[in-house]
Amino acid sequence: MEAVISQTKPFVNFDQTQTSHLSQDSSVTGLLTTNQFFAVKVNDDIRMVTIVRSKTATRSSRYPIFVKKIDQNSNVRTTFQKYSLDYFQLYNKAPWVSEFFQECSEINDVKTLLPYYKKINQLIVDGDFGTCNLFFRRLNTKSLSEVLLLGLLRLTSQWKNNIPAWKMHLDLVEKELKNRGMDSRSLLKGLF
Amino acid sequence: MDYYSGTLSNGPEDVDVVCVAIKKVDEDQNHMGLFFTDEDGEVMLLHQPWHYRDLLTCFDPSYYWFDIALDPATKIHFATICALIASENPKGVPYGICFLGGNFSENGVYSPEEKYAGLTCATFVAQIFASQDLEIVDISLWEGVPPDEKWQTKILNNLEPYYTPEFLKYQMGRLVEGATRFRPEEVTAAAILKNPPHGPNDVADTAKQIVSII
Numbered sequence: 001m002e003a004v005i006s007q008t009k010p011f012v013n014f015d016q017t018q019t020s021h022l023s024q025d026s027s028v029t030g031l032l033t034t035n036q037f038f039a040v041k042v043n044d045d046i047r048m049v050t051i052v053r054s055k056t057a058t059r060s061s062r063y064p065i066f067v068k069k070i071d072q073n074s075n076v077r078t079t080f081q082k083y084s085l086d087y088f089q090l091y092n093k094a095p096w097v098s099e100f101f102q103e104c105s106e107i108n109d110v111k112t113l114l115p116y117y118k119k120i121n122q123l124i125v126d127g128d129f130g131t132c133n134l135f136f137r138r139l140n141t142k143s144l145s146e147v148l149l150l151g152l153l154r155l156t157s158q159w160k161n162n163i164p165a166w167k168m169h170l171d172l173v174e175k176e177l178k179n180r181g182m183d184s185r186s187l188l189k190g191l192f
Numbered sequence: 193m194d195y196y197s198g199t200l201s202n203g204p205e206d207v208d209v210v211c212v213a214i215k216k217v218d219e220d221q222n223h224m225g226l227f228f229t230d231e232d233g234e235v236m237l238l239h240q241p242w243h244y245r246d247l248l249t250c251f252d253p254s255y256y257w258f259d260i261a262l263d264p265a266t267k268i269h270f271a272t273i274c275a276l277i278a279s280e281n282p283k284g285v286p287y288g289i290c291f292l293g294g295n296f297s298e299n300g301v302y303s304p305e306e307k308y309a310g311l312t313c314a315t316f317v318a319q320i321f322a323s324q325d326l327e328i329v330d331i332s333l334w335e336g337v338p339p340d341e342k343w344q345t346k347i348l349n350n351l352e353p354y355y356t357p358e359f360l361k362y363q364m365g366r367l368v369e370g371a372t373r374f375r376p377e378e379v380t381a382a383a384i385l386k387n388p389p390h391g392p393n394d395v396a397d398t399a400k401q402i403v404s405i406i
Contacts, residue, residue: 108265108268109268110228110229110230110231110268110271110272110275111231111232111233113268113269113272114231114272114275114276114279117272117273117276118276118279121276121280121300121301125301145265146265147265147268147269149265150265150266150269151265151266151268151269151272154266154269154324154325154326155269155273155324157325158297186263187263187265187266189325189326190324190325190326190327191325
């Protein structure tokens with residue numbers, strides 16, 4: 001089976017990733033750009049296949065990707081996705097982000113928020129602000145629930161000086177709240 | 193001012209995600225905390241009962257409760273912070289008579305600036321709001337309020353068996369210096385009134401109303 005990705009944009013946002021099902025020993029060709037990589041997702045575990053380095057990549061480069069022996073179990077759910085290198089680095093440190101980014105528009109009650117607040121807490125307790133920063137850089141405000149738009153900033157504001165992307169995220173949240181017709185200044189009171 | 197109580201035939205289903213709860217303990221003493229809906233959908237009380245005691249107890253209908261002045265999304269975030277605080281401080285937090293020095297980090301861990309600082313039931317609630325950059329009391333406006341030395345002395349006498357000598361020495365020092373008392377009804381009023389943070393004059397009338405209700 002061969003899956004051909006036709007992607008003309010220079011960067012693929014997470015929500016624009018394409019998936020197709022692969023069988024074992026499949027080969028895939030796709031269009032990659034700088035610092036993107038192809039990966040296979042075996043159930044919920046992302047496995048990197050290749051990275052395109054800046055020296056070799058061009059917007060029109062087409063690279064053959066070979067995915068071999070993904071799993072011996074033929075019933076395994078295997079999908080093919082394209083991610084940025086940033087995302088892969090983030091995923092390596094915090095695998096829970098995969099589920100978070102899939103669910104983030106629907107995380108809007110204590111039950112669904114609490115596990116992620118604990119995970120973010122742990123990054124802070126560990127002093128892993130680099131991963132926190134990667135996480136904030138990957139947040140797409142358009143896809144975040146209203147609670148997450150406000151809550152992630154409040155949860156982490158004490159460490160905003162350790163998280164360079166925090167301020168940029170605050171600005172994006174302010175714009176997004178306005179786009180949703182909400183009183184951003186009132187909702188973000190105390191965070192500026 | 194909308195208020196609810198088990199004595200008024202209200203139940204946990206009338207709690208709107210998170211609210212401030214207060215009850216009369218005796219003629220000179222009220223106690224407060226926060227009712228919130230936890231991850232299992234149960235309404236729980238998060239409060240500071242005493243020196244290093246469990247912060248979480250079941251819904252108690254003997255409390256009166258009042259909606260807090262937060263938008264719906266921030267209420268859900270705040271309720272999650274309540275659950276986080278209960279989870280991150282399983283042994284409770286120290287009791288102390290002074291607001292300053294005893295605070296939570298944003299992620300719910302009690303992390304006092306002063307080693308032997310502690311919180312009352314009222315400053316516990318105020319500090320939870322402050323930890324999320326949602327200050328409800330303006331500390332600078334309370335500085336001129338005379339300390340309640342009689343109440344504070346009584347509390348420290350009661351706490352003496354639970355304190356280490358170092359803890360008692362620190363708290364006695366704060367008593368001598370003069371520590372502002374934030375009363376439960378004042379902090380309850382500060383949580384329910386719009387446009388926080390509030391000073392003592394802002395909350396005085398509402399606090400009196402609360403006392404008359406409970």
